Amino acid sequence: MTALRTAIRRISLSWTAWHTTAIIVFGAFALGLLPFVKMGLVVNGAILGAIIAVGAIGLTLIYGILNFANIAHGDYMTMGAYLTLFIVGGALSALGMEAQGFGPFTFGYPTLIALPIAVALVAAGAIALDVAIYRRLRDRGVSAVVLAMASLGVAIALRGLVQIVWSGDAQHLPRQSKPVFHLPMDVRVPPDAIFVALVALALVSAVYLTLTRAKMGKAMRATADNPQLALVSGIDTQRVIWWTWGMGAALAATAGILLAVFQAQMLPSMGWRFLIPLFAAAILGGIGSPYGALVGAFVIGVASEVSTQWINPSYKPAVAFGILIVMLLARPRGIFGSSG
Amino acid sequence: MALLEVSNLVAGYGETEILHGVSISVDEGEIVTIIGPNGCGKSTLMKAVVGLVDVRSGRVTFSGADVSALPPQRIARSGLCYVPQTDNVFPSLTIRENLEMGAFVRNDDFSERMDEMFDMFPDLGSRPSLRAGSLSGGQRQMLAIARALMLDPVLLLLDEPSAGLSPGMVGSVFERIRGINRAGVSLLLVEQNARQALSMSDRGYVLSSGENRLEDEGQALLDNAEVARLYLGGSRDRTESDSPK
Amino acid sequence: MDITGIASYGAGFAIMACIYAIFALGLNVHWGFTGLFNIGIAGFFALGAYTSALLTTQPPDPALFEDFAFGGNIAEYAPLDLGVDLWFAVALAAAGAVCAVIALLIGYVTLRLRDDYLAIATLGIAESVRLFFLNEKWAANGSKGLYRIPKFLDEWVSPEHYDYLYLVVALVALAVLYLAVNRAASSPWGRVLRAIREDEVAAEASGKDVFAFKMQAFVLGAVVMGIGGALYAHHIRFLAPLTFDPLLATFVIWAMLMIGGAGNNLGAVLGAFAVWGIWTGTQFLPGIFSDPDFRLFMIGVLIVAVILIRPAGILPERRAFSRRRIPDRAPIAEPPP
Ligand SMILES: Nc1ncnc2c1ncn2[C@@H]1O[C@H](COP(=O)(O)OP(=O)(O)OP(=O)(O)O)[C@@H](O)[C@H]1O
Numbered sequence: 019m020t021a022l023r024t025a026i027r028r029i030s031l032s033w034t035a036w037h038t039t040a041i042i043v044f045g046a047f048a049l050g051l052l053p054f055v056k057m058g059l060v061v062n063g064a065i066l067g068a069i070i071a072v073g074a075i076g077l078t079l080i081y082g083i084l085n086f087a088n089i090a091h092g093d094y095m096t097m098g099a100y101l102t103l104f105i106v107g108g109a110l111s112a113l114g115m116e117a118q119g120f121g122p123f124t125f126g127y128p129t130l131i132a133l134p135i136a137v138a139l140v141a142a143g144a145i146a147l148d149v150a151i152y153r154r155l156r157d158r159g160v161s162a163v164v165l166a167m168a169s170l171g172v173a174i175a176l177r178g179l180v181q182i183v184w185s186g187d188a189q190h191l192p193r194q195s196k197p198v199f200h201l202p203m204d205v206r207v208p209p210d211a212i213f214v215a216l217v218a219l220a221l222v223s224a225v226y227l228t229l230t231r232a233k234m235g236k237a238m239r240a241t242a243d244n245p246q247l248a249l250v251s252g253i254d255t256q257r258v259i260w261w262t263w264g265m266g267a268a269l270a271a272t273a274g275i276l277l278a279v280f281q282a283q284m285l286p287s288m289g290w291r292f293l294i295p296l297f298a299a300a301i302l303g304g305i306g307s308p309y310g311a312l313v314g315a316f317v318i319g320v321a322s323e324v325s326t327q328w329i330n331p332s333y334k335p336a337v338a339f340g341i342l343i344v345m346l347l348a349r350p351r352g353i354f355g356s357s358g
Numbered sequence: 359m360a361l362l363e364v365s366n367l368v369a370g371y372g373e374t375e376i377l378h379g380v381s382i383s384v385d386e387g388e389i390v391t392i393i394g395p396n397g398c399g400k401s402t403l404m405k406a407v408v409g410l411v412d413v414r415s416g417r418v419t420f421s422g423a424d425v426s427a428l429p430p431q432r433i434a435r436s437g438l439c440y441v442p443q444t445d446n447v448f449p450s451l452t453i454r455e456n457l458e459m460g461a462f463v464r465n466d467d468f469s470e471r472m473d474e475m476f477d478m479f480p481d482l483g484s485r486p487s488l489r490a491g492s493l494s495g496g497q498r499q500m501l502a503i504a505r506a507l508m509l510d511p512v513l514l515l516l517d518e519p520s521a522g523l524s525p526g527m528v529g530s531v532f533e534r535i536r537g538i539n540r541a542g543v544s545l546l547l548v549e550q551n552a553r554q555a556l557s558m559s560d561r562g563y564v565l566s567s568g569e570n571r572l573e574d575e576g577q578a579l580l581d582n583a584e585v586a587r588l589y590l591g592g593s594r595d596r597t598e599s600d601s602p603k
Numbered sequence: 604m605d606i607t608g609i610a611s612y613g614a615g616f617a618i619m620a621c622i623y624a625i626f627a628l629g630l631n632v633h634w635g636f637t638g639l640f641n642i643g644i645a646g647f648f649a650l651g652a653y654t655s656a657l658l659t660t661q662p663p664d665p666a667l668f669e670d671f672a673f674g675g676n677i678a679e680y681a682p683l684d685l686g687v688d689l690w691f692a693v694a695l696a697a698a699g700a701v702c703a704v705i706a707l708l709i710g711y712v713t714l715r716l717r718d719d720y721l722a723i724a725t726l727g728i729a730e731s732v733r734l735f736f737l738n739e740k741w742a743a744n745g746s747k748g749l750y751r752i753p754k755f756l757d758e759w760v761s762p763e764h765y766d767y768l769y770l771v772v773a774l775v776a777l778a779v780l781y782l783a784v785n786r787a788a789s790s791p792w793g794r795v796l797r798a799i800r801e802d803e804v805a806a807e808a809s810g811k812d813v814f815a816f817k818m819q820a821f822v823l824g825a826v827v828m829g830i831g832g833a834l835y836a837h838h839i840r841f842l843a844p845l846t847f848d849p850l851l852a853t854f855v856i857w858a859m860l861m862i863g864g865a866g867n868n869l870g871a872v873l874g875a876f877a878v879w880g881i882w883t884g885t886q887f888l889p890g891i892f893s894d895p896d897f898r899l900f901m902i903g904v905l906i907v908a909v910i911l912i913r914p915a916g917i918l919p920e921r922r923a924f925s926r927r928r929i930p931d932r933a934p935i936a937e938p939p940p
Pocket residue numbers: 371376394395396397398399400401402403443928929930931
């Protein structure tokens with residue numbers, strides 16, 4: 019039991035963990051070198067993986083500390099994307115800030131201003147929902163599935179809200195076409211993909227530093243390990259939980275914006291549809307482990323993208339699901355979870 | 359007035375009541391041991407004192423202040439620290455991080471305190487970046503105690519610190535406990551190694567089915583025939599030869 | 604609308620309410636009795652509906668630009684006719700059987716693991732089934748959908764009165780399933796399920812094969828949902844991947860069960876009629892109330908509100924056993940299993 023917790027909540031990076039990453043990353047690109055696999059798909063998959071990682075790390079943090087599967091996580095992503103759209107199209111354009119094609123990117127500088135505001139709003143909203151809903155349920159001592167059930171309700175309501183305000187049709191941020199970068203091996207990278215990768219990299223590093231260096235980050239790991247011991251050590255676990263919601267939702271919102279930028283459109287169902295890759299990545303890596311989620315996301319991203327060489331691209335979520343099922347059969351605790 | 363005063367404490371889980379009015383006290387500088395059969399509520403008593411289990415009626419006062427309704431993190435801040443019976447370290451955190459978590463509420467520089475801990479428990483000091491989950495049982499217990507000491511507690515609650523340890527390790531844990539007490543920390547102990555614990559205690563309580571059964575000085579309880587028969591078993595000779603000189 | 608119009612509208616409403624009540628009963632077996640968190644009801648709904656439809660419809664007609672591969676056409680198969688359309692029973696049974704097989708597979712993979720893994724797996728199945736029928740045009744005509752799904756006992760009444768007949772069929776199906784599920788729930792088997800829901804560790808400790816019981820409950824609930832899907836197929840007589848949008852094929856059913864009273868079969872049926880009544884009734888309201896998006900929003904709010912304010916729903920479950928083990932005062936959540 020203790021061993022299980024140890025394993026599942028393991029965050030610190032061990033020697034083998036770095037090696038596994040190296041093997042997986044090099045393995046993926048070696049895959050791209052094979053004559054029958056397009057390197058372009060591998061690169062695309064890595065970028066998709068970066069978006070999945072940003073979402074899945076938040077999901078797994080929430081799982082580790084609050085102990086339930088946040089079904090609304092995808093809809094936090096959707097909210098992030100639509101709030102950005104709202105700020106860009108509403109407030110900022112009213113202030114006369116209208117532009118597209120910032121630097122090499124398709125979107126304009128207003129999007130860069132709107133992004134942190136939207137992310138902060140979603141984070142604040144997630145904390146407010148904890149106060150209004152989840153904290154009450156926790157105090158009542160309900161089981162994890164009831165919390166997940168409540169988050170399903172939240173997911174439905176958020177989706178409804180998005181559709182009321184923005185309708186069910188596809189929307190997109192103001193954009194201007196930009197030339198794609200041509201790399202060797204017939205790899206074409208749209209400039210926005212570079213933005214996506216840079217933001218994801220920065221966020222993953224920030225999460226890593228927070229969890230290993232910041233006092234609150236360490237307290238989050240401690241609470242994930244053993245909430246009661248955290249309490250008697252004087253840690254205010256309610257605050258830890260709010261930080262977790264804040265971080266998790268901020269990551270989700272950013273993932274949503276990145277996805278909207280990467281796909282050049284947004285739909286109210288985008289987050290809900292993204293739940294499968296998110297959970298597949300988190301479970302693949304060992305749920306509760308942010309590091310595992312990162313690796314899991316990379317595997318899911320590359321695998322589902324490369325699969326499109328042979329099968330219909332719209333099956334990508336099904337491919338992620340298939341990998342998840344195989345993983346659950348072979349090693350239910352995930353790559354970085356050990357036995358319990 | 360006693361440092362810790364528990365009077366007529368009633369507590370339990372859900373609909374079951376485990377403690378039906380328990381009273382104990384610990385004076386400044388004392389070592390007090392609680393013994394009793396398995397499942398009689400010793401751990402529940404400790405959890406109620408530190409706020410992990412609701413106090414349904416009765417009072418817990420610490421340094422004269424009523425703490426019965428305080429949340430655990432507030433109780434810890436007031437200088438009453440607790441080492442649980444099981445799961446008493448953060449396994450995925452390193453030794454150093456475990457101690458930092460013990461000092462979570464301190465906003466001052468506690469590196470000196472951490473060095474003291476590393477001196478007191480050299481096993482921990484030699485590899486501070488090892489994950490607690492990879493430590494042996496004895497080392498874990500030491501880390502758990504060190505973690506609780508990071509706040510410079512006035513009173514330390516130890517729930518079965520010697521459980522599951524090798525006989526040699528048991529002796530060394532008891533030796534540390536005595537040292538902690540000599541340094542001025544009052545101690546409330548729950549122990550299965552009743553003989554050893556009582557022999558170094560000022561006073562002891564016998565709990566049974568969630569109620570006080572007996573209370574006396576440590577030595578007196580050891581000499582009590584009923585206690586010996588019920589709770590100390592027949593292994594008097596062996597245990598005595600084990601106990602530290 | 605004249606009186607016959609209202610009556611036939613009412614019959615159509617009642618048929619859908621009965622079908623939803625069947626889904627709610629199936630979900631009650633999962634969630635209400637056993638605590639299994641299925642968020643992919645749409646998957647079983649679709650599997651049941653497509654199975655029954657594909658078995659019974661005629662093979663594709665090139666003149667109608669249909670290019671799917673298989674139409675079982677058992678509705679035209681003489682030995683199954685005998686004047687009472689026996690094929691209908693065969694189709695329902697097949698719908699249940701397909702769902703049972705899929706439930707066995709998902710259950711085998713996830714029911715030994717954490718509770719929420721089942722949720723993810725059901726979600727994955729629902730999405731995969733939807734993607735399959737959307738992309739594999741040969742299977743069921745893709746997004747154009749299957750139509751020409753036959754009517755049960757078509758010859759017995761005139762088309763304008765057919766709904767009344769089908770209402771009787773739906774009511775009979777609901778009654779049979781209700782009695783069966785009720786019977787199962789009040790049997791010793793049902794009591795074990797509830798013991799598992801309340802305290803899995805204790806149930807395991809008392810020698811119950813928790814995995815086997817969960818599996819049986821999961822399969823039973825899935826079969827009920829599959830039959831519901833088949834009844835839907837022969838009522839609406841048109842199926843497309845869009846039919847199985849999570850909103851109307853999963854979320855609404857959750858709202859029905861939560862509001863009616865999880866754990867109580869009568870509550871599930873009542874919840875289905877009430878929520879479906881509100882759902883269809885609000886169409887006639889002015890302004891935002893008839894906006895389907897607003898109704899979606901309200902479904903979510905209702906689910907949360909029920910959990911917070913009245914977790915037992917309108918008709919609470921009758922409890923004949925002790926409450927669940929309550930954690931210490933300051934839990935963050937349940938410890939992992
Ligand atoms: N979280 C809980 N929920 C419900 N009952 C509990 C819980 N924890 C303990 N109990 C019950 O409370 C009773 C007292 O437990 P407690 O741990 O206080 O005993 P103890 O005297 O410390 O025993 P031991 O010597 O085994 O440590 C036992 O019957 C136990 O089963």
